[in-house]
Amino acid sequence: MTGLFSYLVFFLILALIYAIMALGLNLQWGYTGLFNIGVVGFFAVGAYTFAILAASPMAGQFGGFNWPFILAIAGALVMSGIIALLVGIPTLRLREDYLAIATIGIAASIQLIANNYGWLTGGPQGIYNIPQPLSNYFSSNLGYNLFFLAMMVVIVGVVYYGLERMVNAPWGRVLMAIREDETAASSVGKNGFSYRLQSFVIGAMLMGLSGALYASFIKYISPTLFMPVLTFQVWAMLIVGGSGSNLGAIVGSVLVWALWTGSGTLVQSILPPGLQVKGGAVQIILIGLVLMLVLLFRPRGIMGERKAIAAERARSKISTG
Amino acid sequence: MIAQYLADGIILGSSIALGAVGLTLTYNILNFANFSHGSLLSWGAYFAWVVVVAFSGVQGGTFGPLSFGWPFVAALVFSGVMTALLALVVDWLVFRILRKSNIQVALVIASFGASLLLRNLIVLVFGPEPQYYSDNIQIAQQILPGVRVTPDQIFVVVLSIVLVVVLHLFLTRTKLGKAMRATADNAALAQVSGINIHAIVRWTWVVGASLAAVAGVFFGLTVQILPDMGFNLVLFLFSAAILGGIGSIYGAILGGLVIGIASDLSVLFFSPAYKPAIAFAIMILVLLVRPSGILGEKAR
Amino acid sequence: MTEQNRETVLRVSTLEAGYTPGVPILRGTDIVVNTGEIVTVLGPNGAGKSTLIKAIAGLVPVFSGSVNLLGKDITGLAPHRMVAAGVGYVPQVNNVFAKLTVEENLEMGAYTRKHGVEERLEATYRLFPDLARLRHHPAGKLSGGQRQMVAFGRALMVEPKLLMLDEPSAGLSPKLVGMVFENVQEVRDSGVTILMVEQNAKAGLMISDRGYVLAEGKEQLEDRADALLKNPEVGELYLGSKGGLL
Numbered sequence: 001m002t003g004l005f006s007y008l009v010f011f012l013i014l015a016l017i018y019a020i021m022a023l024g025l026n027l028q029w030g031y032t033g034l035f036n037i038g039v040v041g042f043f044a045v046g047a048y049t050f051a052i053l054a055a056s057p058m059a060g061q062f063g064g065f066n067w068p069f070i071l072a073i074a075g076a077l078v079m080s081g082i083i084a085l086l087v088g089i090p091t092l093r094l095r096e097d098y099l100a101i102a103t104i105g106i107a108a109s110i111q112l113i114a115n116n117y118g119w120l121t122g123g124p125q126g127i128y129n130i131p132q133p134l135s136n137y138f139s140s141n142l143g144y145n146l147f148f149l150a151m152m153v154v155i156v157g158v159v160y161y162g163l164e165r166m167v168n169a170p171w172g173r174v175l176m177a178i179r180e181d182e183t184a185a186s187s188v189g190k191n192g193f194s195y196r197l198q199s200f201v202i203g204a205m206l207m208g209l210s211g212a213l214y215a216s217f218i219k220y221i222s223p224t225l226f227m228p229v230l231t232f233q234v235w236a237m238l239i240v241g242g243s244g245s246n247l248g249a250i251v252g253s254v255l256v257w258a259l260w261t262g263s264g265t266l267v268q269s270i271l272p273p274g275l276q277v278k279g280g281a282v283q284i285i286l287i288g289l290v291l292m293l294v295l296l297f298r299p300r301g302i303m304g305e306r307k308a309i310a311a312e313r314a315r316s317k318i319s320t321g
Numbered sequence: 322m323i324a325q326y327l328a329d330g331i332i333l334g335s336s337i338a339l340g341a342v343g344l345t346l347t348y349n350i351l352n353f354a355n356f357s358h359g360s361l362l363s364w365g366a367y368f369a370w371v372v373v374v375a376f377s378g379v380q381g382g383t384f385g386p387l388s389f390g391w392p393f394v395a396a397l398v399f400s401g402v403m404t405a406l407l408a409l410v411v412d413w414l415v416f417r418i419l420r421k422s423n424i425q426v427a428l429v430i431a432s433f434g435a436s437l438l439l440r441n442l443i444v445l446v447f448g449p450e451p452q453y454y455s456d457n458i459q460i461a462q463q464i465l466p467g468v469r470v471t472p473d474q475i476f477v478v479v480l481s482i483v484l485v486v487v488l489h490l491f492l493t494r495t496k497l498g499k500a501m502r503a504t505a506d507n508a509a510l511a512q513v514s515g516i517n518i519h520a521i522v523r524w525t526w527v528v529g530a531s532l533a534a535v536a537g538v539f540f541g542l543t544v545q546i547l548p549d550m551g552f553n554l555v556l557f558l559f560s561a562a563i564l565g566g567i568g569s570i571y572g573a574i575l576g577g578l579v580i581g582i583a584s585d586l587s588v589l590f591f592s593p594a595y596k597p598a599i600a601f602a603i604m605i606l607v608l609l610v611r612p613s614g615i616l617g618e619k620a621r
Numbered sequence: 622m623t624e625q626n627r628e629t630v631l632r633v634s635t636l637e638a639g640y641t642p643g644v645p646i647l648r649g650t651d652i653v654v655n656t657g658e659i660v661t662v663l664g665p666n667g668a669g670k671s672t673l674i675k676a677i678a679g680l681v682p683v684f685s686g687s688v689n690l691l692g693k694d695i696t697g698l699a700p701h702r703m704v705a706a707g708v709g710y711v712p713q714v715n716n717v718f719a720k721l722t723v724e725e726n727l728e729m730g731a732y733t734r735k736h737g738v739e740e741r742l743e744a745t746y747r748l749f750p751d752l753a754r755l756r757h758h759p760a761g762k763l764s765g766g767q768r769q770m771v772a773f774g775r776a777l778m779v780e781p782k783l784l785m786l787d788e789p790s791a792g793l794s795p796k797l798v799g800m801v802f803e804n805v806q807e808v809r810d811s812g813v814t815i816l817m818v819e820q821n822a823k824a825g826l827m828i829s830d831r832g833y834v835l836a837e838g839k840e841q842l843e844d845r846a847d848a849l850l851k852n853p854e855v856g857e858l859y860l861g862s863k864g865g866l867l
Contacts, residue, residue, distance in 0.1 A: 035426060037433060090609055097354045098608055100429055101559050104356070105601035108556055116594045228552075232437055235430055277449050281441035288438040295431055296418050496732070499721065503729045506718045513678055513712070514775065515704035515733035 006142045009149050011261060012254075016152040017214050019253035022237040023159055023246055024206030030244040031167055032199040033179045035096045038103030039207055039234050041110040042080050044226040046208025047215040048114060049079040051127040054216070058127070062120050069133035073212050080208025083110075084201040092196050107231065115223040126222025130215050148217060155213070156250065159206065163246050166202075175199060229284060233260065236291040239298075260287055324467045326585045332474045332543060334581020335481035336362075339536035340554060341561035341573035342488065343529025349505045349568035350525045351420070353428040357411065358533060358558060359551030360439035361404050365534025366541035366550060367447055368403040372396035373454050386472035388457040388542075396454075400538055401531040408530035409523060411435055436552060443548040452546040477539045484535065485574055488528075492570065497524060505568055556597045557584070560604035566617020575615060579603075628656045628691070630783050630814045631677070636686035638676035645684055646672045648838035652816075654783065659805065659815045661825040661846065663855070664835035670818040671713065673835065674785045677816075678710040679703045691782060705733050709781030709813075713788045716772035719761025723752055726760050726771050730778030738778075745774045748807065766797040773804060777813065784808065786817045790824060802828050826850050 021043060028034040054072035057064030067075065091102040114121045121127070133151075138144035166172050178192045215221050233256060241252020263286045271279045344358045376392035383390045415435055419427045461469035492498035504511040504521045512518055540550060547553075561580045565572025583603055584596040591599065607614060631654040639646040646669045654660045662670050675681040677688050679700040688696045695706050703710075718726050727745055731738045746753035749770045755763065760771050769789065776784055789805065790798040798821065806828050809815050819825030826832050826846045834842035834855060842854065849855050 035429070037429070090605060094608055094612070096425065097429060098563070098612070101354060101563070102605060102608065105556055105559075105598075105604065109598040109601055112595055112598050116592055228433075229437060232434055235433075239430070278445050281444035284441045285438055285445065288434050288441070292415060292431060292434050292438070295427055295434070296415065496728075499725055499728060500732060503718045503721060503725075506720045507715055509680060509700075510712065510715065510718060511729070512700035513680070513704060513710045514729045515701045515779065516729070517699075517701045 002142065006145065009142065009145045011257070013145065013149050013152055013217060014214075015254045015257040016149075016156050016250075017210050017217065018234065018237065018257055019156055019250045020159055020210040020213070021207050021234050022241070022249040022253045023156075023163060024203040024210070025234055025238055026203075026243060026246055026249040027163060027167075027199055027206070028203035029238065030249075031172065031179070032175055032196055032203075033096070034092065034196060034200055034203075035100040036103045036200075036203070037100045037231055037235075038105070038107030038110075040226050040228060040230040041103070041107030042084065042204040042207035043211040043214070043230065044107075044110050044114060045083050046076040046080045046211030047221050047226070048121055048127070048211075049076040049208070050212035050215045051130050051221055052120070055127055055130045058122070058129075060119070061122060061127075063127070069131070069216065072216075073209065076208050076212035077205045080211075081201050081205045084204030085197070088197050088200045088204075092200060093193060104228075107228065111223060111226055114226065122222070124223060126220065126225075127215075128220040130219045130221065132216055132219060152213070155209075159209075160246055160250065167246075171195075171198075232288075232291075233257075236287075236294070239291070240294055256287075256291075259290065263287055322467065323586070323589075324465065325469065326588065327582060328465075328468045328470055330582030330585035331578060332470070332477055332581070333585060334578035335478050336536045336540045336543075336577075337554065337557045337561050337581050338574045338577025339481060339484065339532045339539070340558045341565065341577045342570050343532045343536075344558050345562040345565065345567055345570060345573040346501075346505070346525050346529045348562060350501070350508070351416070351522065353416075353425060353432070354559070355416075356429065356432040356555060357436040357439060358432075358529070359553075359555035360436045361408055361530050361533035361551065362537035362540065362554060363440065363443055363548060363551035364407055365400045365404040365530075365537030366546045367443055367452075368534065369393070369396035369400035369538045370447075370452055370454065370541065370546055372399045383455075383457070386459075387476055388455045388459055388473050393454065397535065397538055400534045404534035404537075405527040405530040408526040408533075411439075412522070412526055436555070440548055440552055447548070449548055452541075454542055454546070471543075473542055477543055480535075481539070484532070488532075488570065491528075501525060501528070553597065556604075557581075557600045560600040560607075563604050563612075564607050564614055566614025569614065569616040572614055572616035629689075630654050630656050630658075630691055631816060632687075632689040633673070633677065634687045634689070636673070636676060636688065637684040638672060638681050638686075639684065640681060642682070642684070646681075646838055647676060649686065650835070650838065650840055652833060652840065654814055654816050656814055657809065657812075658830040659809050659817065659828055661817045661819050661822075661829040661832045662835055663819060663822045663825065663832060663849075664841075668835045669838045670835050671787055674710065674787050674816070674818055677703075677785065678708060701733075704779060704781075707782035709776035709779065709784040711772045711776045711784070711786045711789065713791055717760040717763075717768050717775070720759060722757050723760055723763070723771050724756040726775050727752075727778050730775035733779055741778050741780070745778060748777070748811070749774055749804075765793055766800065769793065769797070769801055770804070773808065777808065780813075782814060784813050784815050786815065788818055788820055790819065790821045798824055822855065823850070 021039060025036060025039055028036050050072045052063035053065050053067040053075045054069065055064050056066055087106050091099055094102060115124060132144070132148070134147065135144055138147060175195050178195055237252040237256040238249055240256055241248030264283045267279045267283045340358065340362050343361070344355065347355050347358065373392055373396050379392065381390040381392060415431050416428060419431055459471035459473055461471050463469050492502055500511065500516045501521055501524060503514070504516060504518060508518060537551065540554070557580055561576035562573050564579060565574070565576030580600050580603060584599050587596060587599040631652065633650060633652040635649045635651060636647050637645045637649055650673060652673070662673060664670050672681055676683055679698050683697045687694060690706055690708060693706060695703060698706065718729060721729065724742070727742055728738065731741050734741065751767060752770055752774055755767065760768060763771065786805070789801050793801060802824060805815060805817070817825060817829070826849055829846040832844065832846050832849045833840045842849065842852070844852065
């Protein structure tokens with residue numbers, strides 16, 4: 001029974017880590033309408049920054065500063081924010097679909113750097129020996145994981161609470177006003193671009209936080225962990241949970257992650273060992289199909305009820321005469 | 322040295338150009354950025370590979386210095402047809418339904434998902450290892466001072482030019498071609514002129530997918546066949562289409578060549594692994610400075 | 622008021638139509654157009670004039686009611702089938718294929734024709750001689766008046782029974798407006814029935830046989846054109862002046 005229980009703990013930790021990413025994406029897309037398909041890029045930035053700051057030194061490589069946990073997390077947040085700022089300033093003025101293409105390019109470029117700039121990132125080998133916080137205090141794996149899970153619950157709670165406060169505050173209301181009608185918002189002196197940039201950066205920082213926590217928990221990262229599939233997973237979490245709702249983002253994360261790991265286990269148990277790579281492909285196909293079905297039958301899930309209604313209202317406005 | 326990079330860039334650019342034409346067509350007529358277009362290139366390459374493998378026992382010899390014979394030609398045709406069918410199926414199953422809901426974002430996300438699905442389907446069916454159309458190793462010949470190319474590469478460039486000319490004639494001399502241009506220009510007006518938009522959409526997929534298939538085969542011929550090949554080329558395709566101006570077919574061709582040449586020239590400064598980043602940087606530059614592209618119209 | 626020996630080309634009955642289901646812009650409109658007539662639909666902005674034509678053309682969803690062309694029910698047909706049934710439509714804006722040449726624009730107009738396109742081209746060039754001179758120019762590069770000719774010509778290529786025009790004078794100088802309405806009359810004289818939506822009520826009515834005034838999605842007035850010109854109600858609706866438009 002402990003086997004199943006410890007698996008559950010492990011599962012929940014990862015689900016909550018992804019939930020933070022989904023919350024970040026929800027801020028960018030659900031509340032601000034920023035179409036970011038490069039989520040995995042910011043996740044990677046957070047993970048690598050944390051790893052570089054927190055890990056022990058490795059020969060011939062930058063990093064290994066052995067920073068304490070909190071400082072390394074802060075570093076990851078700052079770095080993700082900076083990258084988001086650099087990326088956002090030129091691209092956030094673009095049309096929605098061009099922004100999407102740009103974010104894909106950004107994520108791809110980050111992955112290229114991770115894979116090729118070995119001195120900084122360890123190249124294909126990645127970075128290992130990433131420390132977990134307070135791991136010395138626990139004797140058993142399960143015990144430590146329970147602690148990490150508790151920590152995750154607190155972090156997710158804090159993030160959720162913070163986001164809810166923000167979107168219900170005047171800042172959040174301006175954001176939604178801008179999303180619905182930018183010209184009207186600017187007529188009352190609100191700089192739409194500045195708000196969108198803030199939302200983008202904060203969302204990216206959340207994704208970076210998620211990456212840093214991931215690196216800390218998994219203790220070892222390499223470029224193969226940051227593939228575009230992850231972006232698709234996070235979007236799926238948002239679609240399933242219903243974008244525009246922070247609670248939905250968290251619920252969606254748990255559901256989709258359950259679906260993902262569940263199908264992974266199922267596929268692995270069915271296929272013989274030699275077909276593991278193909279097994280991975282089958283898993284992605286299965287999940288991809290399920291998610292496409294959700295998308296096909298509930299495209300509003302991607303809009304969140306509020307935006308969908310606003311879109312319909314906008315469409316009927318054009319039709320007079 | 323630069324001349325060689327230019328030549329390599331033109332060869333790569335030919336593949337990108339053909340892929341970008343299909344992309345710009347569907348982007349313009351169907352109004353969404355189709356990230357799964359790269360998968361059409363991959364599947365095109367693999368469909369052709371199936372035929373080549375099927376004929377591998379047959380003694381036929383090759384066309385002179387080229388690495389292939391008749392089976393390859395059959396493979397090209399088969400690939401074009403099958404990839405067109407694949408595109409129609411994907412459109413029918415996925416995009417058509419989402420078009421009705423009229424939520425743009427859903428289409429793009431769905432295309433992203435479709436690209437993952439199609440790519441993994443390749444891994445499932447064909448396995449993850451790289452494949453090649455033939456074992457013949459070609460020797461690069463010197464055609465100009467400092468420029469060495471293989472006969473296959475010359476074939477790729479020549480056939481690309483032929484296809485572009487054929488496409489041009491199709492678009493300017495045939496009724497269907499003109500109707501496609503009209504629909505891309507003004508879909509509502511096309512409808513009230515008696516053009517059946519649904520049929521035009523289908524033909525757009527057919528033309529775009531066949532060109533993508535050929536692009537994939539060309540890439541597989543001159544480099545290698547990999548499940549990821551289309552996915553890796555997607556950034557190049559979008560860069561080319563945007564550089565040329567979405568909706569402009571000639572722009573896509575021009576864009577493809579420019580991106581190909583720029584990527585290959587970039588190895589003078591960066592590691593070859595960063596080529597996609599270079600293409601991406603060019604695209605961002607275009608979007609910031611002149612979003613309508615070189616040959617595109619201002620303000621959509 | 623229909624004259625006894627004229628055939629009804631278009632009969633629109635209690636048409637309800639709009640862009641969003643449940644939000645009708647047309648609320649039960651009745652319109653009749655007879656052979657050889659020029660009928661103008663007037664009304665304030667938002668009344669549904671453009672929507673009426675678009676609903677007949679199949680571009681706007683019809684919720685209820687019917688549209689009859691020469692006795693055949695064409696309600697809710699897809700636009701490209703409308704054309705085959707004999708309806709021609711010239712939109713108010715974006716009414717040419719800007720990147721295609723003048724001749725290609727005309728060819729697209731005849732898309733549903735398998736044969737005889739050459740003859741139709743020649744006939745159109747006879748009607749609009751300027752276009753023959755400009756046949757290889759991209760339509761988007763032409764002047765406003767020339768573009769209007771291309772728009773007309775394209776719609777006429779397939780010899781429609783009914784030609785619908787959405788504000789043909791919009792955005793044109795007074796001299797061009799005169800020219801456009803001359804063209805409209807010439808087209809009618811060549812045997813095409815015309816249904817027109819016009820903001821320029823006076824100019825529109827002056828070449829029309831009959832007119833409708835549409836407001837809030839329903840026809841409020843219907844009469845012979847010369848009567849409408851003198852009708853003080855019409856004048857009020859448009860110019861806030863008593864005593865009619867004349």
